[in-house]
Amino acid sequence: MTTAPRPCFRARIHLGSCRHWEAHPPSALTWPPRLVPDSHARPAPLDSRCFRVCAERRGGAPVRAAPSVPASRPSGSPRFLPTTVLRRQSPVSGQNPPGPLSSGTPTLLPAMAEPGEQLPEEVLALIFRHLPLRDRAAAARVCRAWAAAATCSTVWHNTNISCDCELEGMQPQYLSACLDHVQNLRLEFVPSREPSRLAAIELLTALAGRNPELRGLCLECRGEKRLFDSGRDVLDAVHALCRAARALRHLDLRRLPFTLDDALVLQVAHGCPELCSLFLDNSTLVGSVGPGSVLELLEACPCLRALGLHLASLSRTALEALAAPDRAPFELLALRCACPEDARASPLPNEAWAELSRRHPGLAVELELEPALPAESVTRVLQPAVPVAALRLSLSGDTVGPVRFAARHYAATLRALEVRAAASAELDAALEELAERCVGLREVHCFCVVRPSVLHAFRTHCPRLRSYTLKLTREPHPWRPTLVA
Template sequence: MDLPEEILAYIFSFLPLRDKCNAFLVCKTWSNSLTSSSAWTHTEIRCESGDCVPQRFSSLLPCIRNLKLIVSVADPVHRQTGLWVLQQVLAGGVGRLRSLCVSCLGNPPLFYAGQDLLQGLVDVLTNGPSLTALDLRGVPFTLSDSFIRSVSALCPSLRDLFINNGSLVCGVVPETIRDVLKCCPALNTVGLFQASVSHDVLRDLLEPQRTELKLLELRCERSLKYVTPLCDQVWADMRSRHPGLRVDLELDHTLPELQVPGVLQPSIPVRQLRLHTWTCLLEELHVVAQSYAGTLEVLELQTSASPELNAVLVTVATRCSKLREVHCYCVVSQNVIEAFCSLCPNLRRYTLKTRKELHPWTCTTLR
């Protein structure tokens, strides 16, 4: 069946660059579709070789609306190629790029902190004031206050900003986040280290002129032991001010066990909860069952197997009927699996095992 070129261009827009190059060589109809700007709405470009962008496509890079840029950090040439790609996408300051996701792969050189890549990103974003979404979760380097302030000043139209990356250190203080909120008044989806969130930051989000907040992702790690815990009342106020707000919490294995109760405040509208602490989570799961039953959709935990754990997981299944996914990376009993499958009608995927398997454990998909 022959499809109109407009439909083909829309389909091709979701392909990574390499697949677009292969499709270009299939036939004349396909190659014509790929020269349309609509074929470049969504594009993934992997900079892990010197010729990641064929010459015939370089002139089309400014047509990209949504870019996922994957950069190999092992070689400075690949890093420069990634910045060149971004320069071409933003060429002329035409304001077409709407969302940018930057991810890194490979092992960086010893003591390499990504300064060339981060500074290069700031430099090219001078032509990106129309950017509405920036995702830096795949960047493994510590993001500094000056970098975040520069990005927010250059991209005042941001609605989505994710800086909760895999760095071992939180380099962004709450005052910087307050500056970001001032620079980007339309922000409604934000990913942060919880150590970057203070009571003052949440009070800024409570201001009546503030855009309605939809999603807040928080990564909780060792830095929390140096900051004042957020009280439950301010979360209750957030829930009242932003009734559609959902919060995704990730508790890292570096988070001290004593800090966990301070994170899991009852009034947080938790949508996704990832407990990667490798600690005994019985009390925490009781809090989940009691406080997050109306909002929780995804639960993931890494802990030790025990009969007590099985019992509390059955309680979670009984009360958290909105769960879509549950992943438990320790052995559980058969009745735990049966409880989640029978009591959670929206369940789509789960990782629940009655015996140990080789890593990685396979996930069961129901629908």
């Protein structure tokens, strides 16, 4: 015996239009919908959600079920929990339904999932991979299907963890079971808070002990570190991880406010032969990475294509090693000049930069010049052949000269400029010249008041401009950039 196709009981219609079911009931049903009387007989305005329309009770008015709501949603849990239906006593019949509804108290009952309503595990995994860690843990406690999807390996390939708040109340066994799946980890912690710091160290130690397949690690510190804090415990955990994770390809320590030394660089060089990018240009005022360890790193990691260093860590020999004929294409070199060692560093000749640019035509150099750099050191760093793509100037001395130099020598490569200096007519004129020459600029941020002609010059001559900070009047801190549509 065959049955007719089951009609759809979901519609986006006004409640009053349900009277059609009273006059013309469906001829055949595989199973009828559950009658759920609602005390709120007044129709509510429709929104974008699809509500369940229910048949009327015998002798009563047509009613519509309340929208599905979560049975309970603890703080931090995801919004898409299993649907439930709100049931109340019927105001139409004047009698209370039997069972738990006899008191008239609202009761939340789980709704029966219809065939096809359960999302496939692959789709759930795609959703869960974008959730914060705490929301993933909440989703895993909903049901078995969600638990399987939340612990799927693809969900954990790229993971961001904040040790400041997300690990509080987290079940250790849940996080421990998923560490094997992490391939790229971005770990945030507050070094001045002992619980956050210890959680980060324990997590790095656990990764070193059981996840040799880690591909990328980015450490970020929030807030200020304690005075005279060398971060030895954190750096020891990083050492242990680099010793174990031989498949590590990306290591970013730019947001780590501790002094990095030769021992760490050599550990990375010998422990991670497949390394592709390494960023050591952090905000510390002491440079302890020597040129010799960087040269050994370049020899041990032939696939390295992105490197961030303090200027004192780079030498002419390292530039020549990068320009070797058998070297893999090198794409990014980020140089920070912020400590006294950078000011006393040996000059890098223009010929070495020219040879490196010829060997790697796609090379982009990012230069960040801090107040510790005197004027004579600035002229040694800014060489005409350097393919500067991003220039950040925060000098204590002359800024007009470097801006004019960039306008005349980096017009073909410059894509981003950041200037922190005192306002002056000379600086405005230099910025206008740079706008006319560097037509490929995508970002310009000047943290001083400029005249209107400067803004007009960048808007007119730079068609690829996407973001700028050019204020015509002084505004309260912080200054927000303007996005170009």
